[in-house]
Amino acid sequence: MKAKILSCTILWATFFFLASASDPSLLQDFCIAVNDLNVTEFINGKFCKDSKLATGDDFFFTGLNVPRNTSNAFGSTATIVSVDIFPALNTLGISFARIDFAPNGLNPPHMHPRASEVFIVLEGTLYGGFVTSNPDNRLIAKILHPGDVFVFPAGLIHFQLNVGNTNAVVYAAFGSQNPGRTDIPKALFGSTPPMFTGVLTKAFQVDTNIINDLQAPYRMDNSFEVYKNIINDLQAPFKMDNYD
Structure with missing residues (x-):
């Protein structure tokens, strides 16, 4: 009986959570x-x-x-x-x-x-x-x-x-x-204040220079063409099993 009550409680809590996770009902x-x-x-x-x-x-x-x-x-x-x-x-x-x-x-x-x-x-x-x-x-x-x-x-x-x-x-x-x-590039590389470089270098498994290049367009009115020279470096760790 206790298990049944617990199951019903969890079920109703789930319904309540799903209802609360979207816009309120009209x-x-x-x-x-x-x-x-x-x-x-x-x-x-x-x-x-x-x-x-x-x-x-x-x-x-x-x-x-x-x-x-x-x-x-x-x-x-x-x-x-x-x-x-x-x-x-x-x-x-x-x-x-x-x-x-x-x-x-x-x-x-x-x-x-x-x-x-x-x-x-x-x-x-x-x-x-x-x-x-x-x-x-x-x-x-x-x-x-x-x-x-x-x-x-x-x-x-x-x-x-x-x-x-x-x-x-x-x-x-x-x-x-x-x-x-939420624009992903801007959120990661153009946040205010800028995200700590150590977080980004560790997350992407690249060196500081690459992170600086990625942040540069958001520090000045520049083109995203700058990314073309470094995108392969960002993808490399995920193409090879060479990172922790």
Whole structure:
């Protein structure tokens, strides 16, 4: 009997944990976020507009048809429309984005800690994929064409590279009103303040000069072309059983 009670307790705790690990469940029709301290309803860290005053304009967003500027080091621009930009998304558990790619443009390895992503190609040809978690760290990737859809699971590192000769455009949808984004290169090599070099040299099994080169683009307005000369050195320890 005690074992049965314990099993039920663990089961309910698991359900509670899973429910708490995503956006809160919707307990009303909607909560349009407003910056008004006089209102009394407060959900997901946002004050709610009086639902009786809601209009169609509150649920309307425009501008995703406008191409973004991709003149940057990576040749891509991701425009995420989260609750902070579109207040009607509050409590709905969704958000979306437009990603623009120049030829050879890269949406660098990154992850969304709070949401899975559905990726829909509108224009261009992209190589996209993600890496599974430990212990296998398996790369799952595919060439994507207009009309193709790919899914990136929550919390996994993923990327997209424009492998065509023209610009590429993608729409993406997320299973959270605020999916978040962590760019892996910037997080490791461009943190503020900079991460202790000893941590990075030990983690990547390379010398200090390579780490300094990787951090350099974030200390000045430089191109990520600098990585091409050292990426083989970073990959080498994982291609040979020569590290502790």
